[in-house]
Amino acid sequence: TLEASATEGFAESKKCGGTGSSFQFVGTFIESPSEGQDFELKVITSKLLGAVYAGDAKGETVGGALYPMATKEHSLEHMREHAHLRPRTGVHAAAMRVRHAMAYATHKFFHDHGFLYIHTPIVTCADCEGAGEQFAVTTMLGTDPHKTGVELTKYKEPEPVEVKELSKKEQKRLAKKAAKGKPKQESIKPEEVKVPGAVDYSTDFFAKRANLTVSGQLNVETHACALSDVYTFGPTFRAENSHTTRHLCEFWMIEPEIAFADLEMDINLAEDYLKYCVEYALEVCADDLEFFEKSKHGEEGLRDRLRNVLENPFKRLTYTEAIDILAKAQKEGAGFETEPVWGIDLPSEHERYLCEKIFKKPVVLTNYPKEIKAFYMKLDDDGKTVSAADILVPKIGEIIGGSQREHRKDILVERCIEMGLDPKYVWWYIDLRKYGTVPHAGFGLGFERLILFITGLDNIRDVIPFPRWPGNAEF
Numbered sequence: 467t468l469e470a471s472a473t474e475g476f477a478e479s480k481k482c483g484g485t486g487s488s489f490q491f492v493g494t495f496i497e498s499p500s501e502g503q504d505f506e507l508k509v510i511t512s513k514l515l516g517a518v519y520a521g522d523a524k525g526e527t528v529g530g531a532l533y534p535m536a537t538k539e540h541s542l543e544h545m546r547e548h549a550h551l552r553p554r555t556g557v558h559a560a561a562m563r564v565r566h567a568m569a570y571a572t573h574k575f576f577h578d579h580g581f582l583y584i585h586t587p588i589v590t591c592a593d594c595e596g597a598g599e600q601f602a603v604t605t606m607l608g609t610d611p612h613k614t615g616v617e618l619t620k621y622k623e624p625e626p627v628e629v630k631e632l633s634k635k636e637q638k639r640l641a642k643k644a645a646k647g648k649p650k651q652e653s654i655k656p657e658e659v660k661v662p663g664a665v666d667y668s669t670d671f672f673a674k675r676a677n678l679t680v681s682g683q684l685n686v687e688t689h690a691c692a693l694s695d696v697y698t699f700g701p702t703f704r705a706e707n708s709h710t711t712r713h714l715c716e717f718w719m720i721e722p723e724i725a726f727a728d729l730e731m732d733i734n735l736a737e738d739y740l741k742y743c744v745e746y747a748l749e750v751c752a753d754d755l756e757f758f759e760k761s762k763h764g765e766e767g768l769r770d771r772l773r774n775v776l777e778n779p780f781k782r783l784t785y786t787e788a789i790d791i792l793a794k795a796q797k798e799g800a801g802f803e804t805e806p807v808w809g810i811d812l813p814s815e816h817e818r819y820l821c822e823k824i825f826k827k828p829v830v831l832t833n834y835p836k837e838i839k840a841f842y843m844k845l846d847d848d849g850k851t852v853s854a855a856d857i858l859v860p861k862i863g864e865i866i867g868g869s870q871r872e873h874r875k876d877i878l879v880e881r882c883i884e885m886g887l888d889p890k891y892v893w894w895y896i897d898l899r900k901y902g903t904v905p906h907a908g909f910g911l912g913f914e915r916l917i918l919f920i921t922g923l924d925n926i927r928d929v930i931p932f933p934r935w936p937g938n939a940e941f
Contacts, residue, residue, distance in 0.1 A: 468509045475512040483518030484530035485537050486554065490515055542763060542928055549932055549941050557763050560754040561929050564747065565917050569699075571746040572720055572913075575739055576697045581722060584689045586682030586698045591674055592892065599705045600677035601715075606670050619666040654897075656890040678703035683721050683910060684842070684895050687871065690723035690906050691898050697722035699913075707936050711925040712814070712862075714914060716934040723908035729844075729853040729870040732907035733830055736857055736866050737780050739911075740828070744775045747920045758922050765922025771860060772920070780828040780857065781821075785812075788831050791824060792816055811838045817856075817863035829858045841885040842895075843869040845877055855909070862919050868909025875899035 470476050479489060493509040500506070521529025530536060534548045535555060545552040552558040573583065589603050606618055632640070658668070667675045682698040689696045702719045722739075724731060747755065748769065755772075758764030765771070783791075792806035804813050812831075821829045833851040836843075843852035857866035872878045878899060882889040889896060917929035927933035932941050 467506055468512055473509050473512050475514070479512040479514045481517070481528055482514055483520060483528040484533070486518040486520075486530065486533055486535065487514065488516040489513060542925060546927055546933065553931075556757065557761060557923075558928070560757050561917065561921055561923065562931065563754050564751050564921055565913075565929060567747060567750050568743055568913070568916055568920060571743050571750075572699060572739075575742045576722060579695070579735075581695045581697045582689070582693055584682075584686050584696045584698050586679070586685040586700060588679055588701065589672070589676050590679045590685070591672070591676055592679075592684055592895075600680060601703050601705050603672075603676045603678060604667075604670050606665075619669045621660045621662050621664050621666050623662045624660075654890060654893045656888060656893070680704050681719060681721065681910065683723070683908065684892070686721055686723050687895070687906065687908070688898060690725050690908070691904055694725040695722070709935060711927075712915070714926055714930065714933055714935060717926075717930070718913035720911045720913055720916075721908060723906060725904050725906050727870070727907040728905065729832065729855055729907060732868050732870060732909060733780075733782070733832075733855050733857075736855070736868060736909050736911075737828075737830070740857065740859075740866065741776055743916060744772050744920070748772055748776075751920075755921075763923060763928075765861070768922040771922075774827055775859070778827040780830050781825045782830040782832065784833045785831050785835070785851070786833070788812070788816075788820060788829075792819065795819065795824075809835050809837065814863040817858040818860065821858045821863075822860045826860075828860070831856050831858065836881075836884075839869070841881045841887055842871050842878070843881075844872045845881065853907075859919055861922070862915055865915050865919060866909050866911045868907065870905070870907040873899055873903045873905050875903070 468476055468479065473479075482489070490513040491507060491509045492511040493507045495505050496508050498504060498506040517528050518530050518533055519525045519528055520533035521527030521531055523532065534544075535551045540555065542557070545555055545558060553562065576583070607616055660666075665675075667673070670676070680702055682700060682702070686696055686698045697720065699720045700718065701716060703716050705715065706713060722735065724735060727735075755769055759766060759768045786808065789806055789808050792800075792802070796802055796806055800819065802815055802819070804810065804815065806812075806816055817829075820831075821827060832853070832855045833846060834854045834856075836845060836850060836852045839852050839854050843854050845852055853870040855868050856864050857868075859865045872881060875896060878896060879889045882892065914926050914929050918924075918926055921929065923929060927935065
């Protein structure tokens with residue numbers, strides 16, 4: 467409390483501009499006569515540190531009339547439009563505290579389990595998922611965004627080469643020379659394809675097309691094959707033109723890789739990790755979780771949902787078994803938009819139905835059709851499915867996706883070809899099988915989806931400091 471007669475600096479502090487201003491107070495803690503608080507600070511000296519200049523549009527007048535984060539309740543959309551100021555709101559501040567706690571819990575869990583933290587590259591020439599939805603990295607456009615007449619270097623039509631007919635004597639000489647020499651081995655690396663009119667990236671910074679990474683998995687596997695258990699935790703990027711509440715263009719991924727492991731060991735680790743994060747949140751973030759339960763932006767019964775994760779083993783079943791359950795539910799009137807038939811990539815409505823309506827707890831689906839999963843997943847003995855596993859949780863759907871990796875070189879090459887990927891583009895990944903391999907497995911968890919799951923918030927744009935989505939890269 468500040469009093470005009472008893473507080474030094476009262477007059478100056480009163481001209482602060484309201485909400486958003488900052489002070490330095492010196493005083494005494496006393497028992498509070500007011501309801502709702504036990505103590506209050508009786509201020510002896512007050513010093514205004516930062517006033518709010520929102521009294522006019524130019525920001526020259528002290529006042530709060532135009533302050534975007536006034537004390538009234540704002541929509542989450544309004545907060546996103548003022549992302550540089552939304553840390554001052556209760557919802558975002560609580561989300562960031564939970565985010566910090568989950569990052570710390572992640573590093574602690576893997577450190578305590580003997581994993582090494584490996585920093586994988588952000589700029590890469592590999593596409594882990596094979597989706598092609600990558601952001602290109604180039605210096606060919608220059609640094610001036612207003613420069614006109616920018617021209618990209620392109621491949622030109624090759625000059626016609628005059629072919630001289632060789633004499634029979636010369637042909638015999640060359641044939642004899644070739645027979646004595648060693649046969650030319652085919653290169654394992656991709657050859658430069660010069661398509662006339664296409665961009666010539668040989669003049670670019672990296673001398674080839676480079677992109678922002680979509681995953682650190684392939685890179686971290688190189689260290690798992692030498693250092694045993696490892697993980698990477700860093701930003702990833704996908705140029706997916708999606709505006710749903712579950713997608714971002716820039717997000718963080720946690721990707722552990724376990725040496726000498728099969729699919730079951732991979733699932734066990736994923737379940738242990740997810741439960742560890744939930745337990746850590748319930749213990750360390752209790753105040754913030756209570757806040758989210760009471761907030762209109764949060765979720766009623768949030769902590770009960772989280773405790774359900776801890777108290778029950780995850781239900782495990784195959785993809786085929788899940789399809790049978792969903793098909794039966796559809797016949798009984800479930801009303802799915804997408805017909806549940808074998809071979810489809812399960813949409814969120816199917817995933818959530820399984821864990822929210824059928825089993826009422828997290829579900830692990832295994833052994834997916836090989837056509838809908840990545841080339842690096844181990845082919846099952848039936849030749850139709852791969853040793854993949856997705857963990858589905860209530861409210862979110864898929865939160866973790868993993869697999870045992872294909873460590874057999876010949877089958878890995880075949881899978882690349884089946885999925886339309888030239889093995890030469892992942893030559894170094896295939897080398898891990900060529901130069902002594904080890905069975906290994908791993909998974910990926912989208913960090914922002916974890917924060918959604920823990921906080922009960924509905925939109926993934928509200929659990930990252932500065933969200934990026936199509937048409938938005940402000941701040």
